[in-house]
Amino acid sequence: xxxxxxxxxxxxxxxxxxxxxxxxxxxxxxxxxxxxxxxxxxxxxxxxxxxxxxxxxxxxxxxxxxxxxxxxxxxxxxxxxxxxxxxxxxxxxxxxxxxxxxxxxxxxxxxxxxxxxxxxxxxxxxxxxxxxxxxxxxxxxxxxxxxxxxxxxxxxxxxxxxxxxxxxxxxxxxxxxxxxxxxxxxxxxxxxxxxxxxxxxxxxxxxxxxxxxxxxxxxxxxxxxxxxxxxxxxxxxxxxxxxxxxxxxxxxxxxxxxxxxxxxxxxxxxxxxxxxxxxxxxxxxxxxxxxxxxxxxxxxxxxxxxxxxxxxxxxxxxxxxxxxxxxxxxxxxxxxxxxxxxxxxxxxxxxxxxxxxxxxxxxxxxxxxxxxxxxxxxx
Numbered sequence: 196x197x198x199x200x201x202x203x204x205x206x207x208x209x210x211x212x213x214x215x216x217x218x219x220x221x222x223x224x225x226x227x228x229x230x231x232x233x234x235x236x237x238x239x240x241x242x243x244x245x246x247x248x249x250x251x252x253x254x255x256x257x258x259x260x261x262x263x264x265x266x267x268x269x270x271x272x273x274x275x276x277x278x279x280x281x282x283x284x285x286x287x288x289x290x291x292x293x294x295x296x297x298x299x300x301x302x303x304x305x306x307x308x309x310x311x312x313x314x315x316x317x318x319x320x321x322x323x324x325x326x327x328x329x330x331x332x333x334x335x336x337x338x339x340x341x342x343x344x345x346x347x348x349x350x351x352x353x354x355x356x357x358x359x360x361x362x363x364x365x366x367x368x369x370x371x372x373x374x375x376x377x378x379x380x381x382x383x384x385x386x387x388x389x390x391x392x393x394x395x396x397x398x399x400x401x402x403x404x405x406x407x408x409x410x411x412x413x414x415x416x417x418x419x420x421x422x423x424x425x426x427x428x429x430x431x432x433x434x435x436x437x438x439x440x441x442x443x444x445x446x447x448x449x450x451x452x453x454x455x456x457x458x459x460x461x462x463x464x465x466x467x468x469x470x471x472x473x474x475x476x477x478x479x480x481x482x483x484x485x486x487x488x489x490x491x492x493x494x495x496x497x498x499x500x501x502x503x504x505x506x507x508x509x510x511x512x513x514x515x516x517x518x519x520x521x522x523x524x525x526x527x528x529x530x531x532x533x534x535x536x537x538x539x540x541x542x543x544x545x546x547x548x549x550x551x552x553x554x555x556x557x558x559x560x561x562x563x564x565x566x567x568x569x570x571x572x573x574x
Contacts, residue, residue, distance in 0.1 A: 207219075207221055207238070207239075208221055208226070208238075209221075209226050209228075209236045209237055209238050210237045210238070210239065211228065211236060211237070212226060212228055215228075236346055237346075237349055237350060237353070273315070274318075274322075277339070277343060278322055278343075280329075281321075281322045281325040281326055281329065281343070282321065282322065282325065284325045284328065284329055285308075285321050285322070285324065285325035285328075286304055286308055288328070289324060289325050289328045290303035290304040290307075290308075291303075291304070292328070292524070292525060292526075293379060293526070294480075294481065294482055295479045295480050295481070296480075307321070307372050308321070310368070310369055310372070314369045315354060316351055316354040316355050316358065316369060316370070316373055317369050317372060317373050319347040319348070319350050319351030319354065320347070320348075320351045320355075320372075320373045320376040320377070320380075321376070322343070322347040323343075323344050323345075323346075323347035323348040323351060323376075323380060324344075324376055324379050324380060324383070326340045326341070326343045326344035326347065327340070327344045327380070327383045327384065327386050327387055327526075328383070328525070328526075330344065330386055330387050331383075331386050331525060337387075340387075341387040344387055345387070348380060348384075351373065352377075355370065355373055355374075355377075358370060359410075362410070362413065367410060367413070370410055371407070371410050374403075374406060374407040374410050375407060377403040377404075377406070377407065378403060378404050378407055378485060379526050380403070381400035381401065381403040381404060382400070382485065382526050382527045382530055383525070383526035383527075384400065385529065385530075385533065391533075391536065392533050392537060393537055393540070394502065394507075394537040394538065394540070394541050396537075397533065397534060397537050398499060398500060401488045402488075404485065404486065404488040404489060405488050405489055405491075405496070407486075407489065408486075408489040441475070441562065441565060443558055443561050443562045443565055444471055444515065444516065444562060446558065447512060447515060447555060447558040447559075447562075448464060448467065448468050448471065448512065450551065450554070450555070450558075451464055451508065451509070451512055452464050454505070454508075454550060454551070455505060457505075459492060459494055459495060460495070460505060460509065462492070463491065463492065463495050463509060464509065464512075466487075466490050466491075467487065467509070467512060467513060467516075470483060470484060470486075470487050470490070470516070471516055474516065474519070478519065479523065481520045481523070481524045481527060484513075484516055484517055484520060485517075485527065487513055487516075495509070502541050504542060504543075504546040504549075504550060505550065507538045507541060507542060508538075508550050508552070508555070510534060510538060511534065511535055511538045511555065512555075513534070514530070514531045514532075514533075514534035514535050514538075515531065515558070515559050515562060517530050517531040517534075518531045518559075518562060518563055518566060519566055535556075535559065539552070
């Protein structure tokens with residue numbers, strides 16, 4: 196009986212290849228198998244081995260100099276030339292398109308970039324967002340950027356979760372901007388996700404937004420005293436700079452309030468109305484609206500998880516407010532329609548009739564036309 200051909204085992208392969216018991220090519224940042232399978236390629240943490248006390252006699256390798264470290268890492272480089280392209284794009288382009296204002300642009304171009312040079316979790320966050328942005332702008336290379344975005348996101352989240360278990364005043368200055376980038380990731384990731392999002396997918400992504408507030412509130416004083424402290428405005432202060440709400444939006448919110456007597460929902464609608472008025476006073480500041488999930492009480496969030504009909508209608512009204520920002524900010528584009536589609540799929544015909552769903556959709560269409568008319572007049 197012919198003997199089986201021996202093959203060299205891969206001891207340093209990625210987690211996916213080990214799980215599927217296939218030989219890993221060990222190319223980084225993504226091996227051949229993971230590229231073909233369109234799945235994240237994650238390598239185990241590098242192990243360290245002590246340096247030899249003396250080189251083998253049969254070799255001609257030079258003896259390590261006294262300056263040589265007594266341990267070496269068995270690992271390829273974490274970043275490559277594509278990552279250099281991503282970093283350049285983030286600094287030159289993406290950083291200018293995340294949030295409004297010269298101060299925010301300076302923070303994302305300079306301060307965040309500086310912190311990332313010594314903090315891998317932040318570097319992976321930057322590269323993941325830059326890869327999504329390039330996947331949008333360069334469709335011919337979108338699959339390459341898609342895979343790299345998933346890779347950096349997965350590695351970044353792993354590092355983020357490890358540090359969250361021991362959050363301090365020092366690492367909070369890194370974890371908070373990473374959490375803000377998770378908000379951008381949550382809204383922009385549909386660019387690289389081909390399938391339509393279901394309600395549970397949307398809530399999972401919005402959960403990332405809620406986590407951002409937790410980190411900031413725990414270390415408010417420390418973060419506020421640093422250059423990234425200007426990011427504190429990501430959590431809106433609802434009593435300042437309020438403008439006049441659109442008549443169509445105001446009518447929709449008044450109809451929503453008239454459909455409930457529950458004080459918890461009355462309070463939630465009032466908060467949404469306050470967010471809407473603040474957004475009207477700062478029409479270019481996307482932070483005001485995307486931070487709304489941070490303001491939802493845990494009880495209502497639980498209702499959303501259980502698909503309670505009125506909570507879904509509340510979420511749909513939030514989606515309506517997102518409409519005004521989609522044309523200006525690439526990373527929230529399409530979110531209003533995604534939420535409305537997912538909510539409509541979950542509601543029964545009976546619930547739609549009872550809650551005036553079709554009347555609400557007419558308000559949405561009227562609001563879209565109002566925004567379109569404003570943009571035409573602005574030109």
